[in-house]
Amino acid sequence: MSKKIILTGDRPTGKLHLGHYVGSLENRLKLQEEEDTEMFIMIADQQALTDNADNPQKIIESVTEVALDYLAIGIDPNKTTIFLQSQIPQLPELMMYYMNLVSVSRLQRNPTVKQELKSKNFGESIPTGFFTYPISQAADITAFGATHVPVGEDQKPMIEQTREIVRDFNRIYNKEVLVEPEIVLPPKKQGRLVGIDGNGKMSKSLNNGIYLSDSPKEIQDKIMKMYTDPNHIRIEDPGQVEGNVVFTYLDIFDPNKEEVESLKEHYRRGGLGDVKLKRRLNDIMQDMLRPIRERREELAKDKEAIYKMLEEGSKKAEKVAAKTLAEVKEAMGINYFKK
Numbered sequence: 370m371s372k373k374i375i376l377t378g379d380r381p382t383g384k385l386h387l388g389h390y391v392g393s394l395e396n397r398l399k400l401q402e403e404e405d406t407e408m409f410i411m412i413a414d415q416q417a418l419t420d421n422a423d424n425p426q427k428i429i430e431s432v433t434e435v436a437l438d439y440l441a442i443g444i445d446p447n448k449t450t451i452f453l454q455s456q457i458p459q460l461p462e463l464m465m466y467y468m469n470l471v472s473v474s475r476l477q478r479n480p481t482v483k484q485e486l487k488s489k490n491f492g493e494s495i496p497t498g499f500f501t502y503p504i505s506q507a508a509d510i511t512a513f514g515a516t517h518v519p520v521g522e523d524q525k526p527m528i529e530q531t532r533e534i535v536r537d538f539n540r541i542y543n544k545e546v547l548v549e550p551e552i553v554l555p556p557k558k559q560g561r562l563v564g565i566d567g568n569g570k571m572s573k574s575l576n577n578g579i580y581l582s583d584s585p586k587e588i589q590d591k592i593m594k595m596y597t598d599p600n601h602i603r604i605e606d607p608g609q610v611e612g613n614v615v616f617t618y619l620d621i622f623d624p625n626k627e628e629v630e631s632l633k634e635h636y637r638r639g640g641l642g643d644v645k646l647k648r649r650l651n652d653i654m655q656d657m658l659r660p661i662r663e664r665r666e667e668l669a670k671d672k673e674a675i676y677k678m679l680e681e682g683s684k685k686a687e688k689v690a691a692k693t694l695a696e697v698k699e700a701m702g703i704n705y706f707k708k
């Protein structure tokens with residue numbers, strides 16, 4: 370089997386939450402241990418700046434928060450290259466050449482960009498950097514020769530666009546220089562973790578998340594506030610399991626599936642109170658998040674070490690990107706002085 374190269378990343382716009390954990394971080398931990406697999410994890414600060422130009426401080430602070438989250442859950446810089454997008458000058462250089470292969474109307478048709486443009490209310494003032502970020506993302510992916518890109522469903526159009534760029538580039542310059550990546554979607558069941566309010570996915574903007582760095586009290590308060598069955602008023606009332614966030618979480622995080630099934634039956638019958646269930650979930654979540662939080666607090670004491678790790682990862686990443694860029698320029702015939 371040939372080697373798998375994995376490139377994935379996150380926009381640093383805040384700390385990571387349980388939704389990130391279930392949707393992608395857990396999977397990365399598995400991939401990290403796979404044989405014949407090399408993984409790059411990029412903190413996409415440049416991409417985050419494309420719609421946060423006026424608030425760089427938020428992005429800068431989130432860079433270390435996200436790095437801490439990675440390390441706390443067990444991403445190991447000795448096995449996985451963690452790097453910072455803005456420190457790899459070859460990425461925007463690649464983007465420069467790819468931009469010539471993508472029409473404005475093709476970008477306008479990108480469903481994720483379309484939807485984001487609507488929700489962000491840029492009006493007539495769409496930042497060019499934001500509009501073109503799918504091309505920058507194609508540079509991120511191809512610079513490392515990524516064969517697999519594990520991302521959420523919303524990133525499908527980005528991978529599709531990257532594949533088009535790869536095909537066009539290789540055809541026009543008549544060489545198999547770039548690698549066409551495959552998307553790796555999270556397993557259906559874990560697609561998107563619902564927020565504590567039951568309103569769609571967990572997200573910072575909806576303020577319905579449990580963070581990897583939350584204190585024991587924050588975790589408990591959030592679980593006690595969780596959306597259950599609004600018609601389950603008295604303990605004796607029959608309750609509904611479907612759409613009940615506490616059960617959704619027990620299904621995912623409770624290792625004792627049999628007990629969860631019998632709790633569901635009991636709840637449906639009536640006679641099982643929400644508080645009892647929430648206490649059970651709280652115990653599970655506290656046990657799961659405690660070691661992560663403690664590790665995070667320890668690591669957070671030494672910011673210098675975090676930057677050092679990112680610097681080393683970025684140096685390693687730059688070498689790989691430089692090789693790809695050299696091949697790209699050679700294929701295009703613009704390697705004037707190295708002929």
Ligand code: TRP
Binds near residue numbers: 411416506
């Ligand atoms: N767009 C991704 C997100 O919003 C972040 C990202 C940037 C990314 N470049 C990437 C993901 C390359 C995978 C591959 O989460």
